[in-house]
Amino acid sequence: MTMLHREPAVRSDRIPTPTDQRLAGIVDRVLEGTRLSREDGLLLYDTEDVHTVCALADLVRRRMHGDITWFNINRHINYSNICALSCSFCAFHRKRGDEGAYEYSIDQIREEAIKASEAGATELHIVGGLHPWLPFDYYTSMLQTINEVAPKLHIKAFTAVEIVHLQKISKRGRLKYQGTVEVLKDLIDAGLGSLPGGGAEVFDDRVHNEVFKTKIRSDEWLDVHKAAHELGLNSNTTMLYGHVDQRAERITHMEILRKQQDHTLRDWAVAQGINDVPGDVVLTGDAGKYPMNRLPAPGHDGLDTGYFQTIIPLPFFPDKSVLEHLPGPSGLENLRTLAISRLMLDNMPHVKAFWIMQTLDMAQFMLQNGADDIDGTVVWYDITHVEGASTHQETTVGDLQRAIREAGFIPKERDTLYREVERTGSEWKLASAEK
Ligand code: SF4
Numbered sequence: 001m002t003m004l005h006r007e008p009a010v011r012s013d014r015i016p017t018p019t020d021q022r023l024a025g026i027v028d029r030v031l032e033g034t035r036l037s038r039e040d041g042l043l044l045y046d047t048e049d050v051h052t053v054c055a056l057a058d059l060v061r062r063r064m065h066g067d068i069t070w071f072n073i074n075r076h077i078n079y080s081n082i083c084a085l086s087c088s089f090c091a092f093h094r095k096r097g098d099e100g101a102y103e104y105s106i107d108q109i110r111e112e113a114i115k116a117s118e119a120g121a122t123e124l125h126i127v128g129g130l131h132p133w134l135p136f137d138y139y140t141s142m143l144q145t146i147n148e149v150a151p152k153l154h155i156k157a158f159t160a161v162e163i164v165h166l167q168k169i170s171k172r173g174r175l176k177y178q179g180t181v182e183v184l185k186d187l188i189d190a191g192l193g194s195l196p197g198g199g200a201e202v203f204d205d206r207v208h209n210e211v212f213k214t215k216i217r218s219d220e221w222l223d224v225h226k227a228a229h230e231l232g233l234n235s236n237t238t239m240l241y242g243h244v245d246q247r248a249e250r251i252t253h254m255e256i257l258r259k260q261q262d263h264t265l266r267d268w269a270v271a272q273g274i275n276d277v278p279g280d281v282v283l284t285g286d287a288g289k290y291p292m293n294r295l296p297a298p299g300h301d302g303l304d305t306g307y308f309q310t311i312i313p314l315p316f317f318p319d320k321s322v323l324e325h326l327p328g329p330s331g332l333e334n335l336r337t338l339a340i341s342r343l344m345l346d347n348m349p350h351v352k353a354f355w356i357m358q359t360l361d362m363a364q365f366m367l368q369n370g371a372d373d374i375d376g377t378v379v380w381y382d383i384t385h386v387e388g389a390s391t392h393q394e395t396t397v398g399d400l401q402r403a404i405r406e407a408g409f410i411p412k413e414r415d416t417l418y419r420e421v422e423r424t425g426s427e428w429k430l431a432s433a434e435k
Contacts, residue, residue, distance in 0.1 A: 015027060015031070015052070015055050015056065015059060016051060016052055016055055018047075018049050018052040019048075019049045019051075019052070020047045020048065020049035020052070022043055022047065023043065023044075023047055023049060023052050023053075025040075026040050026043065026044065026056070026343075027052070027056065030056045030059065030060060030343065031059075032285070033282055033284065033285020033286045034282070034285065035280045035282050035346055036343055036344055036346070038251055038252075038255060040343075040344075041251035041254065041255075041340060041343075041344050042247070042248060042251055044336075044339075044340045044343060044344075045247040045248075045250075045251070045336065045340065046247075050332065050335070050336050050339075053336060053339050053340065053343070054335065054336075054339045054368075054369040054370070056339070056343055057338070057339035057340070057342040057343055057369050057370030058339075058368060058369055058370060060284045060342055060343060060346075060370070061342055061351070061370050061371070061372050063284065063285075064283065064284060064349070064372070065372040067408070067409050067410045068372065068409065068410055068412050069367050069371075069372055069373065069374060069404045069407070069409040069410065069411055069412065070350070070372060070373040070374070070412055070413075070414045070418060071373070071374050071375065071376060071397075071400045071401070071404065071411055071412075071413060071414070072122055072123055072375070072376040072377075072413060072414050072415065072416070072421075073119075073120055073121045073122055073123075073376055073377050073397060073413065073423075073428075074116075074121050074122065074123040074124070074125055074375075074376035074377060075112065075115075075116035075119070075121045075123070075124055075125070075377075076124075076125045076126070076127075077104065077109060077112050077124060077125070077126045078092075078126075078127060078128050079103065079104045079109065079126060079127075079128040079142065080102060080103035080104065080128040080129055080131050080134070081093055081094045081100070081101060081102060081128065081129050082094055082095065082096055082101050082102075082103060082129050082131050082132070083095075083128075083129025083130050083131070084129075084130045084131075084132045084165075085129075085130055085212075085214050085215055086214075086322075087211060087212040087214075087215055088210075088211045088212070088321060088322035088323050089201075089211050089212070089240065089243050089316055089321050089322075089323050090321060091317070091319060091320035091321040092129070093129050094129075096132070103131065103134065106138070106141050106142060106145055109142050109145060109146065110145050110146075110149055112124075113145070113146040113149050113150045113153060114149050114150060116150065116153060117149070117150035117152065117153055118426065119426060120423065120425065120426030120427065120428055121153065121376075121377075122152070122153065122154060122413075122415045122416065122421060122428060123153065123154045123155075123156055123376065123415065123416045124146060124150075124153050124154070124155050124156070124157070125156050125157070125196060126142070126155065126156070126157035126158065127157065127158065127159055127162065127196060127198055128162070130161065130162065130165040134169075135169065136166060136169050136170035136186075139158070139166055139187065139190075140186060140187065140189075140190040141190075143155055143157070143187060143190035143191035143192055144190050144191060146191060147190070147191035154193040154194065154415060154416040154417070155191050155192055155193045155194075156193060156194045156195065156196050156416050157187075157192055157195075157196070158187070158192070158195065158196070159195070159196055159197075159198035159199035160195070160199050160200070160216065160220065160221040160224035160225060161199040161215055161216050161221070162199075163180065163183060163184065163187075163195070163224045164180070164216050164220055164224065166183050166187070167179045167180055167182075167183045170183055170186070172186070176220075176223070177223055177227065180223060180224055180227045181227045181230070181231065184224075184227055184228055184231055184233070185231065188231060188233070192233070193233070193416060194228075194233050194234045194235055194236075194306070194416055194417070195224070195225065195228050195233055195234075195235035195236070196235070196236055197235060197236030197237040197238040197308075197310070197311075197312055198238055199215070199216070199221060199238075200218075200221055200237055200238045200239060200240070200253070200257075201215075201239075201240045202239060202240065202241055202245040202249050202250060202253050203218035203221075203249075203252060203253040203256045203257075204218075204245065204249040204252055204253065205217070206249070207243075207244055207245050207249055210244050211243060211244055211323065218256060222256070222260055225237070225260070225308070226260065226264070228306055229264050229305060229306040229307055229308075230304075230305070230306075231304070231306070232304045232305065232306050233306040234306040234307060234308075234309050234416075234417055235306060235307075235308060235309070236308065236309055236310045236311075236312060236352075237257055237308050237310070237311050237312070237348075238311070238312045238313070238314050239253050239254070239311070239312075239313050239314065239337075239341070240314045240315075240316055241313065241314070241315065241316060241329065241337060242315050242316040242328055242329030242333065242334075242337075243316040243318075243323055243326055243328075244323070244326070250337065250340075251340075251344065254340075254341065254344040254345055255344075257308065257311070257345060257348075258344065258345055258346070258347055258348075260308075261281070261307060261308050261345075261347045261348060262279070262280060262281050262347060264305065264306075264307050264308070265277070265281045265295070265296075265307060265347060266279075266281060267305070268296050268305040268307070269281075271305070280346075280347075281346075281347045282346045282347065283295075283346060283347050283348070283349060284342075284343075284346040284347075285346070295307065295349065308348055309348070309349055309350055309417070309418060310348065310349070310350040310351065310352050310373060311341050311345050311348045311350070311351050311352070312351075312352040312354050313334070313337050313338050313341050313351075314354065314357055315328065315329045315333075315334045315337075315357060315358065316328050316329065317357070331362060334358060334362065334366075335362075335365065335366060335369055338351065338353060338366050338369065338370050338371060339369050339370045341370070342370030342371070343370070349418070350372055350373050350418065351370050351371045351372060351373065352371060352373040352374070352375055353366035353367060353371035353373070353374055353375075354375050355374055355375055355395070355400075355403075356375065360395060360399070360403055363375075363403070364403045364404070364406060364407045365407070367404065367407040367408075367409055368407055368408065373414075374400060374403065374404060376400075377395055377396065377397060377400065397413075413428075415430065419431070419432060420432070
């Protein structure tokens with residue numbers, strides 16, 4: 001049976017003539033596959049010609065991924081909302097004794113893992129608050145228990161701020177970086193498979209001081225991911241924008257991430273004996289310059305370097321947070337920010353339109369404007385609720401596939417490391433696995 005899919009609204013071979021002449025140089029650089037500068041990024045935010053910004057992001061996305069859009073079958077566990085901190089943008093956290101405060105027992109986590117495995121999920125995504133009294137053993141037991149009952153499930157768990165918290169409560173290592181390495185090693189031994197990208201917010205001291213002062217700063221966030229990459233874990237990254245941040249600060253955030261990824265990919269390539277790697281590792285350019293197949297292999301295949309797989313721009317939701325008086329970003333601002341992320345973060349393989357926070361309709365639209373991944377089926381998500389949504393936020397595989405096809409793309413299921421999955425019902429295996 002031939003699978004029909006609609007023509008996408010924006011085609012990579014039809015870059016419009018910009019109505020804003022200031023964009024002409026950026027169009028040339030994107031067509032050449034040359035890195036965009038900070039000034040370019042600021043202009044992409046400043047211009048009223050959002051159509052050209054999105055068309056360029058779509059061109060880059062198609063150059064890298066063609067008509068493929070990735071999705072996965074996953075489950076989220078937010079193991080506790082009790083948190084020692086009180087970030088002002090966060091409506092998720094509670095203090096001990098507050099109405100709605102909760103924590104999962106290991107038995108509850110075991111049940112969730114079994115349910116996820118029986119439903120055919122390939123991934124558990126686990127994050128929570130910085131719980132003041134749960135011991136380090138709780139976290140290693142959680143991972144070991146999941147591994148025992150559902151060994152095929154990939155565990156993507158703990159944002160960088162949680163890792164720093166675990167480092168403190170486990171009293172691992174007196175030297176900060178070494179302590180991070182040691183705690184990560186313990187977690188890997190217990191079953192950790194990769195790190196999610198949360199907690200990055202916007203890398204800027206002014207924003208940090210204003211809305212999440214007690215949380216780790218960008219240097220610590222980056223160090224946790226650097227340590228994870230050195231230990232062979234892949235990770236994702238995010239940008240929570242649209243609160244007190246300014247657009248220039250978002251560009252700074254992207255530049256910082258891009259610089260760290262440059263170092264990681266260049267060091268890995270040189271270690272592999274690939275010595276012709278340019279200073280700027282531009283994956284979004286001509287495939288001949290730094291082809292995608294020269295990224296560290298998913299699953300690492302004996303190689304021991306991880307990297308940032310995906311940028312996930314996350315719009316701020318004011319509801320029930322201390323910043324409830326702020327309006328939050330508009331849909332157009334979300335679309336523009338995602339497109340700019342695709343254009344500026346030229347060394348990130350993937351851009352995700354996280355449907356839970358963008359809504360499925362908007363995520364579908366974003367696939368035509370820079371995103372190549374729509375995330376997964378989810379089920380329970382406590383962190384942010386789009387207005388009117390409940391904690392139970394689930395979509396079916398059929399709905400995800402339909403949304404992708406309607407946007408003009410071919411849905412492909414992936415595992416956490418972007419390896420293609422073959423599936424019959426809840427039974428699955430990697431497409432690369434031996435037949
Ligand atoms: S954002 Fe994270 S660290 Fe900050 S209050 Fe919420 S749960 Fe705690």
